[in-house]
Amino acid sequence: MKERIERLKKLTYIPQKEIAWLIEQAELSDRQQEIIEENKRQQEVTVHQFRQVQEEIQHLSGDRNRYKQALEKIITNLNFAITVAQNELEGDVR
Template sequence: MSERVERLKRLAYIPQKEIGWLLEQAELADKQRAIIEEHQRQQDIAVNQFRQVQQDIRRLSGESSRYKKALQQVIKNLQFTIRAAENELEGENS
């Protein structure tokens, strides 16, 4: 950008007022570019965070499923053990 500014300053036939306006526009465009780049960077970060959260949800859902199945198996085993104990007690009482 500084090359453009220097080139504009060397052009004698452009009135000083217009050069000032052009410089302001160039500075504004540079600021806008910086803002756009920062927004893009923040958007990239948000996308990466979203993807990470999606992966975490899938992983946690899988773990939840495994724990649920394991808990169901423990309950079945406990029910079987309780029935066996009840049958033993009934056999002793007869």
Template sequence: MNEKIERLKSLTYIPQKEIGWLIEQAELAVKQKAIIEENKLQQDITVKQFRQAQQDIRRLSGESSRYKKVLQQTIKNLQFVITTAKNELEGENS
């Protein structure tokens, strides 16, 4: 694209007004293409970050569920130990 712009700049048989317009349009197209490419790159990065966040959420949800189950089992075990200790104390006091 840049080569075409330079070639148009060197032409002398096209009226200056038209060549100026062509050059402006070509330069604008190059700038727009760069912006589009940058936006595409940013979009790809955002999609990757979003997918990573989804994976993290799933992993953390799973960990939370496992911790909850372990905590519930620990509470049951403690309740059993407390009940057993109470029974032993009541047996000793009788």
């Protein structure tokens, strides 16, 4: 696109007003293309970050479930130990 702009600038047989308009349109088109490419790049980055966050959420959800199960086992064991201790105390009291 930039080469076309330079070629247009060198033309002399087109009225200056039309040349200026053509150059302006070409430069505008070039800027729009750069913006489109940057937006695509940012979209790709955003999609990649979203997928990473999704994977992290899944990982953390798995960790949470494992911790919950481990805590439930600890609570069950503690309840059993408390029951045993209570039974032993009641046996000593009698």
